[in-house]
Amino acid sequence: MKKIILIGRSESGKTTLTQALKGEKIQYHKTQYTNHYDVIIDTPGEYLQTKNLGAALAMYTYEARVVGLLISATEPYSLFPPCITPMANRPVIGIITKINDEGANIAQAENWLKLAGCEEIFKVDSVTGEGVFKIFEYLKEEDDSLPWEKGDDLNGIERNDEN
């Protein structure tokens, strides 16, 4: 899989998505530091929310092949400036989480990610696994074999999910 760095404000769902992508049992842990898993770089929300940590984030971005900007569908505003994606010398994708929340406004989140410059936008519920397979397919490299291609299930994430 191509290595991805996940960036988004606190509570946007970076760690939960990391767990869904890693097929781990989903648990809540506040992120205090940057976790380098083999193919996913999970960052603390404070990296986006404070100026001082922005430089550290820029450094980590260069260790990934893809940058994922996360917004939860319940967020009332976006912290991503318009046309920010050319700052990263990498493909930048948008990921909308919490799509099944009763307060979700998916269209608004999608507009913010488009405004930021994301080339492709994914919609997921990391708790149920809905839509997560599309991120796997995007990150897949030639030699990778995805769990559903082998007939396995990955933590409830099914290939035949329409979102």
Ligand SMILES: Nc1nc2c(ncn2[C@@H]2O[C@H](COP(=O)(O)OP(=O)(O)OP(=O)(O)O)[C@@H](O)[C@H]2O)c(=O)[nH]1
């Ligand atoms: N229903 C639902 N809940 C989610 C989803 N993503 C995250 N959550 C919940 O939102 C809360 C925050 O998720 P985290 O993954 O810890 O958020 P984070 O972006 O890692 O937050 P920081 O580590 O503080 O930056 C947790 O209670 C998750 O269970 C989702 O796609 N669907």
Ligand SMILES: [Mg+2]
């Ligand atoms: Mg976290």
